[in-house]
Amino acid sequence: MFNERTEVHTPLDSVFHWDYDVKLPQIDRLYENAKRDQWNASTTLNWEQPIEREVLDMSQMPMFQTELYRSLSADKKEALACKFAAWRLSQFLHGEQGALMVCGQLVDAVPDLDSKMCAAAQVMDEARHVEVFRRYITKLDKIYPIDPTLDRLLRAIMESERWEPKYVGMQIVAEGLAIAAFRFMQRESKDALLKELLEYVLKDESRHVGFGVLALRDAVRRLPGKEKKELEDFAFTACDMMVTKIVDGQPKDGFLSGNSVFEEVGISASDIEDELKRNPQWAAAEQDMERKFNSFLFVDTIVPNLKHLDLLNERTEPWYRELGVLDMYAG
Numbered sequence: 001m002f003n004e005r006t007e008v009h010t011p012l013d014s015v016f017h018w019d020y021d022v023k024l025p026q027i028d029r030l031y032e033n034a035k036r037d038q039w040n041a042s043t044t045l046n047w048e049q050p051i052e053r054e055v056l057d058m059s060q061m062p063m064f065q066t067e068l069y070r071s072l073s074a075d076k077k078e079a080l081a082c083k084f085a086a087w088r089l090s091q092f093l094h095g096e097q098g099a100l101m102v103c104g105q106l107v108d109a110v111p112d113l114d115s116k117m118c119a120a121a122q123v124m125d126e127a128r129h130v131e132v133f134r135r136y137i138t139k140l141d142k143i144y145p146i147d148p149t150l151d152r153l154l155r156a157i158m159e160s161e162r163w164e165p166k167y168v169g170m171q172i173v174a175e176g177l178a179i180a181a182f183r184f185m186q187r188e189s190k191d192a193l194l195k196e197l198l199e200y201v202l203k204d205e206s207r208h209v210g211f212g213v214l215a216l217r218d219a220v221r222r223l224p225g226k227e228k229k230e231l232e233d234f235a236f237t238a239c240d241m242m243v244t245k246i247v248d249g250q251p252k253d254g255f256l257s258g259n260s261v262f263e264e265v266g267i268s269a270s271d272i273e274d275e276l277k278r279n280p281q282w283a284a285a286e287q288d289m290e291r292k293f294n295s296f297l298f299v300d301t302i303v304p305n306l307k308h309l310d311l312l313n314e315r316t317e318p319w320y321r322e323l324g325v326l327d328m329y330a331g
């Protein structure tokens with residue numbers, strides 16, 4: 001069951017900035033865009049429209065070819081699709097709450113006023129994202145607890161003392177990942193309200209990533225060698241957490257708590273895995289899909305931005321290569 005609250009200790013210096021001239025015109029422009037693009041989730045979206053019960057089309061996933069899955073009644077299959085969507089959307093929701101809080105920290109900690117104001121506009125965006133996901137999930141099914149990997153990432157970002165790793169962790173890695181995951185869900189979904197909601201959220205998120213890159217570009221250049229290396233390490237650790245690896249035959253990291261959803265309809269994730277393993281063709285197809293999904297999550301947004309910021313560079317590139325997030329896969 002849910003803990004109603006958790007506390008995270010965040011050692012952070014708040015900085016006043018007494019020069020009120022615009023110093024960073026590009027960030028000031030993003031602040032203007034943020035004001036222009038505000039939308040009210042209560043009136044922009046039609047919350048009265050019924051939700052398509054089979055929110056996600058999961059027929060392409062190898063596990064849905066198994067006997068175990070096929071033995072489920074139509075009702076249970078529908079329930080499974082619905083619960084899977086609710087689990088995934090719950091992770092988006094918790095991520096949005098994390099973004100809301102980290103961005104609040106940025107308002108305090110970033111040294112220049114233009115970035116403080118841009119971050120303040122983003123705080124409002126993130127509050128709206130919490131609102132839309134909470135509303136949608138409650139309509140669909142129920143809110144699932146935060147996945148341990150996401151919990152670890154959000155804590156690492158919140159607990160860092162400097163503002164640069166907060167930008168890297170939240171604006172570059174977490175939001176880059178969110179953009180890819182939102183796009184993926186939008187493509188998979190059959191539900192009109194969800195598609196529309198994600199479209200609006202995506203517009204805000206692209207602005208946030210743009211803000212992160214702009215704010216970090218000069219800051220990273222100015223960092224002394226040791227701090228720069230620490231930031232490179234932090235960026236990789238954040239990416240590394242997101243990818244599931246098999247260690248001693250057991251899956252580690254990544255978002256694994258979604259497996260609990262199977263139990264809710266009376267089948268077990270490990271039985272499904274066993275059945276997949278018995279059929280090498282399915283097992284290979286599943287691995288292939290996971291590799292494609294990982295590269296899809298990273299190659300569009302995160303990798304180019306990390307390269308642009310010189311956080312993915314000659315020193316760190318081999319780590320990313322080994323993690324398998326640099327390869328492009330078709331389809």
Ligand SMILES: [Fe+2]
Nearest residue numbers: 096099126129
């Ligand atoms: Fe957001």
Ligand SMILES: [Fe+2]
Nearest residue numbers: 099175205208
């Ligand atoms: Fe965001």
